[in-house]
Amino acid sequence: MTYRGLILEFGGVLTIRMRLNGEAFERSEGLAPGTYTRALNAHPDGVAIYKALEVGEATQEQWNRVIGGILGIDPTDLMRRALANLHLEPRMVDAARRARAAGIKVAMLSNSFGLTPFNPYEALGMWDGQWDAIVLSEQLGVRKPDPGIYLHTLEQLQLAGEECVFVDDHAVNRRRPLPWGSVRSTTRTLPRRWRGWMHSWITRWQRNDVMSRPALTRQRLECGESYGSPLISPDARSTRLRGAHCRKSHEA
Incomplete structure (x- = not known):
């Protein structure tokens, strides 16, 4: 066939690669290397909100607030900033x-x-x-x-x-x-x-x-x-x- x-x-x-984008985001926000990846993959709140976002159980703005809180940065339009690179x-x-x-x-x-x-x-x-x-x-x-x-x-x-x-x-x-x-x-x-x-x-x-x-x-x-x-x-x-x-x- x-x-x-x-x-x-x-x-x-x-x-x-998503990793390259994440590293650029960390530099632009003044975050320590690996901070963003750990927030998404290791922090229980970060893991939970990303899973919820992916299946439509959370909004992007909710993701912005949770991830912004974990990182200690302004959550305003965070997904746009996170994917800017x-x-x-x-x-x-x-x-x-x-x-x-x-x-x-x-x-x-x-x-x-x-x-x-x-x-x-x-x-x-x-x-x-x-x-x-x-x-x-x-x-x-x-x-x-x-x-x-x-x-x-x-x-x-x-x-x-x-x-x-x-x-x-x-x-x-x-x-x-x-x-x-x-x-x-x-x-x-x-x-x-x-x-x-x-x-x-x-x-x-x-x-x-x-x-x-x-x-x-x-x-x-x-x-x-x-x-x-x-x-x-x-x-x-x-x-x-x-x-x-x-x-x-x-x-x-």
Whole structure:
């Protein structure tokens, strides 16, 4: 079977590494190195409010107040300030556009940063017109790695799971059995070898040179697990994931 769908994470895949953005934010706010990451990943209130934000149980303004309180800084429009140094990864954005132009269905799948008062997807020009589907966790009430969000993405694309390639920067989002067979990938921020493979794949697609699973399974993609510091091996091998199109047993 030929791959017909490309599903991309926003932060850390379509953008630069989240860790780089966090470090720049710490410098701009005069925070000690690592302070922001610890607030998000280690402080119990920070962990709880981020999880609630991602599933739509907290507003971005509530996140601003909680994280601002932990950091001891002005919470006003904090998410905008926290993401001020998050820039697009141009070659990945170009790869997504080339894929769609070649007839591949392309989705952006993201655990949400919230949409108001600051919409980071819109701010970076990723909100309208260039996706076959945009899937945000807050709009569904579930976040990665819950299988429901992957099933919903497949339904939006109207593709079987085995037809899709999924690119994410966190191992935890790929660890449990997912409802598709796919290449599993991550970024640091997508080294040249992986970016080159993406461009090669799309170019061959445009030339009607069918790229089937056996060709793809020569790739090996692995990553680390800490927030904002994904790792990738320089060589590649894909792992076929268990599952089929919209397997409802995952929702039981």
